[in-house]
Amino acid sequence: MILLVGHHKGGVGKSTLAVNIAVEMQRLGKDVILVEADPTVHTVTNWARDREENGHRYIQAVQMKGNLRTSLEELGGKYDVVIVDAPGKDSKEMRTAMTIADVFLMPFQPSQADLDSTAGVVETLSEALDFNPALKTLAAMNRAATNVFSTDIRESQEYLADYPEITLASTVIHERKVFKNCLDEGQGVVEMKDSKAKAEVQLLTQEILTW
Structure with a gap:
């Protein structure tokens, strides 16, 4: 499976979700590789280096740029799961990855x-579907407030209902300090002590695998 994690906007938590899903996929017995597709950012490759140096189970991470289609197709034949962390913008990397990705x-x-940037992503997605009609799109709410009185989740659900091209994940990832800590330590939250964060990542991964 080729899983593309992307958005037109930076700061949405792509890299954090990518590495955490990678660790959970590995825990489930899958051979995983991470592709960092933004040459100006090293979050994923730094995390993988720290992971190895801290003695945790190795996950390969590579950097790529430009047209990714052929490279991802080759990786897809070698690994069970290829996870691509795309740049936080409309980019050649994201567009070409969309033509070969499964999810x-x-x-x-x-x-x-x-939410306002969703329209731009959907426009790009619509073009990609002409080349890859089997591509499935899952929106995951990230860094949601843990306050039980917050209306963020309901309001976001209502907003995204206007975009039938996108399925909203049932799993919500909440703002938790452990997500920052895992990046610093080269781990995934499924390897750490926060049971709520662990459950969220595991449930989101299962949603992806179900597709």
């Missing part, structure tokens, strides 16, 4: 700025 995961924060 496009679109993280977003429950903020107006993130």
